[in-house]
Amino acid sequence: xxxxxxxxxxxxxxxxxxxxxxGKKDPFxxxxxxxxxxxxxxxxxIEEAEAIWTAEMSALTTNNTLLNKEIQKGIYDVFISEAKSxxxxxxxxxxxxxxxxxxxxxxxxxxxxxxxxxxxxELHTDTAHDIRAIEYYGKRLHEICPDQFMVKVxxxxxxxxxxxxxxxxxxxxxxxxxxxxRQNVIATRVARPDFVNVFLGRIGAYMIDNKLGDGSGAxxxxxxxxxxxxxxxxxxxxxxxxxxxxxxxxxxxxxxLAGADVFTIPPKVAAAGRKxxxxxxxxxxxxxxxxxxxxxxxxxxxxxxxxxxxxxLNFAERLAAKVPATGVELIHIAHxxxxxxxxPSLTREEKSFIAxxxxxxxxxxxxxxxxxxxxAPDTLLNLAGLASFTADQxxxxxxxxxxxx
Numbered sequence: 491x492x493x494x495x496x497x498x499x500x501x502x503x504x505x506x507x508x509x510x511x512x513g514k515k516d517p518f519x520x521x522x523x524x525x526x527x528x529x530x531x532x533x534x535x536i537e538e539a540e541a542i543w544t545a546e547m548s549a550l551t552t553n554n555t556l557l558n559k560e561i562q563k564g565i566y567d568v569f570i571s572e573a574k575s576x577x578x579x580x581x582x583x584x585x586x587x588x589x590x591x592x593x594x595x596x597x598x599x600x601x602x603x604x605x606x607x608x609x610x611x612e613l614h615t616d617t618a619h620d621i622r623a624i625e626y627y628g629k630r631l632h633e634i635c636p637d638q639f640m641v642k643v644x645x646x647x648x649x650x651x652x653x654x655x656x657x658x659x660x661x662x663x664x665x666x667x668x669x670x671x672r673q674n675v676i677a678t679r680v681a682r683p684d685f686v687n688v689f690l691g692r693i694g695a696y697m698i699d700n701k702l703g704d705g706s707g708a709x710x711x712x713x714x715x716x717x718x719x720x721x722x723x724x725x726x727x728x729x730x731x732x733x734x735x736x737x738x739x740x741x742x743x744x745x746x747l748a749g750a751d752v753f754t755i756p757p758k759v760a761a762a763g764r765k766x767x768x769x770x771x772x773x774x775x776x777x778x779x780x781x782x783x784x785x786x787x788x789x790x791x792x793x794x795x796x797x798x799x800x801x802x803l804n805f806a807e808r809l810a811a812k813v814p815a816t817g818v819e820l821i822h823i824a825h826x827x828x829x830x831x832x833x834p835s836l837t838r839e840e841k842s843f844i845a846x847x848x849x850x851x852x853x854x855x856x857x858x859x860x861x862x863x864x865x866a867p868d869t870l871l872n873l874a875g876l877a878s879f880t881a882d883q884x885x886x887x888x889x890x891x892x893x894x895x
Contacts, residue, residue, distance in 0.1 A: 494577070498588070499634055501576050502595050508604040511540055518769035519546035525748040525773045532737050532754040534560045534597060536604060542757050542764075543605060550601050551610035551664070551736075551754050553642065554879040557594060558886040566593055567893055574894045582895075589890050590614055590883070591627060595634050602638040609635075610664045612642035615880040617652075619817060624652025625659075632661040640664040640684065644879075645673055645872055647817030647824075647833055653681035654813055657729075664734070667875045669693060670795045670868035671715035672802045672832070678723045678731045679806040680813060685732050685752065686720060688713045691739030692849060692871050693795055697787075700853035707781030708795050710746050712868075715796035717750055717775050741766055749773030790853065794831075794866040801828040831866040834859070836873075844870075845877040 519529055523546045530549040531539050534556035560566070570589060577588045591614065598611040611631055617623035628641040643653040644667045653663050665683035668674050674686045690709030697703040713735045720733045732751035738744065741763030744753070748771040755763075783792060805827040814820040821833040836844070843855050851870040859865045 497576055498592060502592060502599060502634060506599055506603055508600050511543055511605055513543045513545040513547060516544040516546060518764055519544050521769045522748060522771045525771050527748060527750055528752040530752060530754045532756045538757045542760050549608035550605060553612045554615060555882045557597060558882040560597060561593060561886050561889055570890055570893045586887050586890050587614060590887055595631060598639060599635060602635055608638055608640055610640045610642050615883040618644050618646050618876060619648045621648045621652045625655050628656045628661055629659060642666045644876055647820040650680045651813060653683055657682050667872050669871040670712055671719050672798045673868055674716040675719050675798050675802055676806050678720050679810040682729050683731055685734050687734045687736040688716050689736045691737050695850050696867060696871060699850045702787040702790050703783040707779045708792055710779045711781060711796040713747050713750055714775055714777060719798060745771060747774060749775040789861050791860050791866050794868050805829045831863050832869055834865045834869060844873045847874060849874055849878045
């Protein structure tokens with residue numbers, strides 16, 4: 491396998507000839523960066539990123555969905571066909587997975603070469619519940635571009651353990667698919683990643699789509715609470731973790747959340763903010779935003795997005811004291827510590843609901859489980875996010891299969 495990895499690495503770097511972009515300084519983004527916020531673009535589209543890239547921007551982040559969008563354009567079809575010969579000796583299923591890995595790494599290298607910043611690259615969704623696979627593919631991505639790649643590992647029981655092992659091995663980790671302060675407390679204490687996230691746009695969408703509120707406040711409170719917990723832990727830890735306010739949905743969040751460690755901003759949101767806002771940013775990480783909820787939100791446990799109780803803290807410290815060897819063991823500890831709703835046991839039918847509903851779960855399906863403390867909104871969004879990424883990864887894999895078969 492070592493020989494194959496060398497061949498793949500050589501293939502990845504072959505004919506890489508992106509013309510480097512030198513971003514110009516922009517007073518608008520400079521004002522934001524002076525609040526302490528790093529500015530990353532949330533896209534895999536090179537032309538889209540180039541149109542808005544400035545000297546104040548330091549990274550780009552992709553995921554299974556964003557990569558799939560690029561692959562479905564057909565721009566890598568010839569590359570896929572060429573990659574076929576590199577992995578020809580593997581069984582078909584492994585060939586597909588290796589080419590998916592190659593595509594992820596190649597596109598990441600193009601972004602790194604083009605813009606000169608850090609690039610977050612995400613693991614294949616098949617690894618989400620496989621600690622060994624997380625370690626194996628995470629280390630390989632790191633070895634390909636150790637100075638610029640960050641490896642994205644999803645928030646799962648196995649992901650927490652796998653990310654910790656990667657971090658201990660010196661791999662830069664962007665731990666992803668978190669939606670709440672309590673998830674980020676667990677991630678910071680156990681996985682010790684370089685970055686954790688709050689996907690705040692989906693929190694607002696969950697409220698709006700399920701008619702629980704107008705979408706304001708909850709995502710912002712989740713970011714601010716997470717930031718304060720992560721900052722507090724990092725001040726005491728020998729390692730440093732930063733908080734990403736991920737995938738902003740509206741340009742006004744640039745002002746509402748200025749001072750967060752990192753923004754990952756879709757280019758359209760960045761462009762709208764640049765056009766509309768005055769660029770007079772002030773740190774807002776000590777704000778206390780009101781959350782607009784309708785009466786239908788009674789019992790919906792929306793506060794789970796920003797509150798961290800003693801059960802969660804005890805769970806985090808128990809895991810930090812001795813990281814479990816398996817995801818099953820971690821989940822067992824969660825239930826022992828009264829954190830059942832963070833790692834629930836779901837039936838096959840319930841898992842199918844998660845997959846079929848898309849990125850935003852249908853709240854009405856889960857009202858009783860939420861009331862009984864068996865699941866929570868942040869957990870639902872995490873499970874739905876992974877299921878959505880899995881669907882996009884499957885579409886990407888099917889395109890590979892169509893080309894190499």
